[in-house]
Amino acid sequence: MTATDEQRREARNLRRREQRRVEGRLRMGRHAAHDLITYGPWNGDEPAATVQDVIRQTGAMYGSYLKNIPLTEAEAEIALGFARNLAASFEGDQRPVREAARRLLAA
Numbered sequence: 839m840t841a842t843d844e845q846r847r848e849a850r851n852l853r854r855r856e857q858r859r860v861e862g863r864l865r866m867g868r869h870a871a872h873d874l875i876t877y878g879p880w881n882g883d884e885p886a887a888t889v890q891d892v893i894r895q896t897g898a899m900y901g902s903y904l905k906n907i908p909l910t911e912a913e914a915e916i917a918l919g920f921a922r923n924l925a926a927s928f929e930g931d932q933r934p935v936r937e938a939a940r941r942l943l944a945a
Contacts, residue, residue, distance in 0.1 A: 867909050867917030870895035875921045885922065889914045 874887035874895055892914040897904065909917070 863904070863909060863913055864917060866900040866903065867892060867896050867913050868920050870899050871914075871917040871921035872924065873899075875925050885925065887918060887921075889918055892918050 871887065871892045874891055875885040878891070879886040889911055893909050893911070896909050896914070896917075
């Protein structure tokens with residue numbers, strides 16, 4: 839294997855690691871946003887979760903995995919949008935499901 843082959847392989851692996859890191863951070867943000875929307879407060883028919891709430895929740899849930907580098911606002915906005923779309927995709931009124939989940943967590 840020549841030096842240029844080695845350099846190409848290292849560059850390709852570096853790009854793959856960076857892509858996995860980005861995907862992992864977004865996955866953590868989506869999980870935190872989903873928890874905020876599922877179990878958090880709502881304002882009528884809209885979840886009360888904000889981008890800053892997602893950043894705080896992700897830090898609380900995954901602080902050591904994030905190595906104390908919090909989610910950016912752009913990452914949190916993507917995660918919150920995904921979770922809101924997921925919540926909106928349910929058919930019918932899901933409020934009884936949310937209330938049952940809150941009661942279960944409170945017990």
